[in-house]
Amino acid sequence: MQVRRLAAWTALPLAVTLGLAACGGSGGGTGESNPDAAVRIEIAEPQHLVPTNTNETSGSQVLAALFSPLVDYDAENKPYEVAAESVTSTDNTTWTVKLKPGYTFHNGEAVTADNYLDAWNYGAYGPNGQNSSYFFEKIAGYTDLQAASGTPKAKTLSGLKKVDDLTFTVTLSEPYSEFKTMLGYTAFYPLPKAAFSAPGVLAEGYEQAPVGQGPFRMKGTWQHDAKVEVEKYDAFPGTKPKVAGVEFRIYQQPTAAYADVLSDNLDVIKTIPTENLSTAATDLGDRFQQSPASSLQVLAFPTFQKEFSNPDVRKAISMAIDRDEITKSIFKDSQQPARSFVSPVVAGYRENTIGAAGEFDPAKAKAMYTAAGGPAKIELSYNGDGGHKDWIDATCNQLKANLGVECVGNAEPKFADLLTKLKAKESVGLFRMGWVMDYPSMENYLGPLYSSNGSSNYYGYANPEFDQLLAEGAKAANEEAAVKKYQQAEDLLAKDLPVIPLRYGQNNFGHSTKVKNVEMDLFDRVDLLKIEAVK
Incomplete structure (x- = not known):
């Protein structure tokens, strides 16, 4: 979602005040720290573990252990250097990236400028089909790496130039003042030479045991639908982890993860299941925590399908949903109803x-739906491994009652399965989506999701005027001018309504008695450099 994230589990939205502190402080760990112990953190099955192909929260949580970003973000959401020594520009068009010396990959290779250029060129090259290719679009030469058919004109970005082993320049096709901010995103991680079997060709099997340059290295291989294990990388030159390793344990059902936390068989559950929200404070005491998040939950339309191509049909469905009631009855007021396309955190x-x-208006919604020729049956697809069934069922019940339609929920086993079907444009009806920002900018809630070639535009939405406003915002000289353009673009979304905003998220998470200093960031990630095991 660092990073944008399509969120697999129900994100539990933002408190009305953004100054919300974690309930109960750092929670239960009062025992002596045990740096020789590993911790166990819940995730769903990742779709991918290649940085340029990973655009969901579970995969990015794993990659945050294996890689160190060029930049991260402070309390004001401003970027600061991590693996980069500096990221500078005098014109917002040509940027110079200097790397900190001393970083090595987990196989011993020294990290150089070539590793970033190789990884970014691989990610940007159209035939490689990387989910996050879109994020290289601003770099000069990107269009030459794309082709609707046949072979593209080029295999490498003309805007990338090596200066020396620790320095490279990035020339953008247009000025973009927030480029440094972008560099905290997963797509901009480097790859070692060992990741490629030939120039531009990813080595077979790399994804099953990714080699990064971060604080942890792989321990074994990715055990699909079971776990991914990592261990502390002693040669890491940055801030050292306080644990020996992490087992990212893969769950299909959030309730099973919650039961394991209660019995100390799991150390962190990142999202408390909806059915356990009312008892979590009693069950966990000060080990139930809350903190701000950047997530947004929506119901999305396949706008390319005739039955959902009319904006009036989409608006009528939105008006037939009582967000406030679902937030109260299902989420016990732990979420905030959403009626905008960007999060309050930006x-x-x-x-x-x-x-x-x-506005919830059943009578007006039914009249508009009938006049617009809405379908007699509505299907709501969602991922069954994300704790969404209760609110999907409640939404279906409202649509049945308020529109007089048949409505059914369709659970895909895993979020990765749903994304695969969406990418192939298979018919799934309306579908649940969640978004966690990639980097702190209003543009990140708009471009990837709704631009004509957005990396997560699964709805087929295309509006040239919207694309133009985004481009003008990106070229703006400062944040204030950019925001004005982005707000105009958001106004177009409100007219077209390719998705229905439903709820803003906050982190509602819990942990066992065996860990302390558990924190989650705005990107739905456990902070792996702060968590500690206790004896």
Whole structure:
């Protein structure tokens, strides 16, 4: 979702005040630290573990252990250097990236500028089909790496140039003042020479045991639908972890993870299941925690399908959903109803940008739906490994009652399965999506999701005016000017409504008695450099 993330599990939205502190402080660990112990953290099955192909929260949590980003973000969401020594520009078009010396990959290779250039060129090259290729679009030469058919004109980005082993330049096709901010995203991690069997060809099997340059290295291989294990990398030159390793334990059902936390058989559950929210504070005491998040939950339309191509059909469905009631009855007021397309955590957020489409009005919704020729049956698809069934069922019940339609929920076993079907444009009806920002910018809630070639535009939405406003915002000289353009773009989304904003998230998480200093960031990730095991 660092990073953008399509969120697999129900994100439990933002408190009304963004100054929310974790309930109960750092939680239960009062025992002596045990740096020789590993901790166990819940995730869903990742879709991928190649940085340029990973665009969901579970995969990015694993990669955050294996890689160190060029930049991270401070309390004001401003970027600061991590693996980079500096990221500078005098014109917002040509950027110079200097790397800190001393970083090595887990196989012993020294990290150089070539490792970033190789990884980014691989990710940007159209035939490689990387999910995050879109994020290289701003770099000069990107269009030459794409082709609707046949072979593209080029295999490498003309905007990438090596200066020396620890320095490279990035020339953008247009000025972009937030480029440094982007560099915290997963797609911009480096890859070792060993990741490639030939120039531009990923080595077979690399994804099963990724080699990074971060604080942890792989321990064995990715055990699909079971676990991914990592161990502390002693040669890491940055801030050292306080644990010996992490077992990322893969769960299909959030309730099973919750039961394991209660019995100390799992150390961190990143999202408390909806059915356990009302008892979590009693069950866990000060080990039940909350903190701000950047997540947004939506119901999305396949706008390319005739039955959902009319914006009036989409608006009528939105008006037939009582967000406030579902937030209260299902989520026990732990979420905030959403009526805008961006999160309150970023500059430029405005309340209720969808206007009348966000008002619960069953009579008007049914009249509009009938007049627009809405379908007699609605299917709501979601991932069964994410704790969504209760609110999907409640939404279906409202649509049945308020629109007079048949409504059914369709659970795909895993989030990765749903994404695969969406990418292939298979018919799934309306579908649940969640978004966690990649980097702190209003643009990140708009471009990847709704631009014509956005990396997570699974709805087929395309509006040239929207694309133009995004481009103008990106070229703006400062944040204030950029925000004005992005807000105009959001206003177009409110008219077209390719998705229905439903809820903003906050982190509602819990941990066992065997860990302390458990924190989660705005990106749905456990901070792996702060967590400690206790004896």
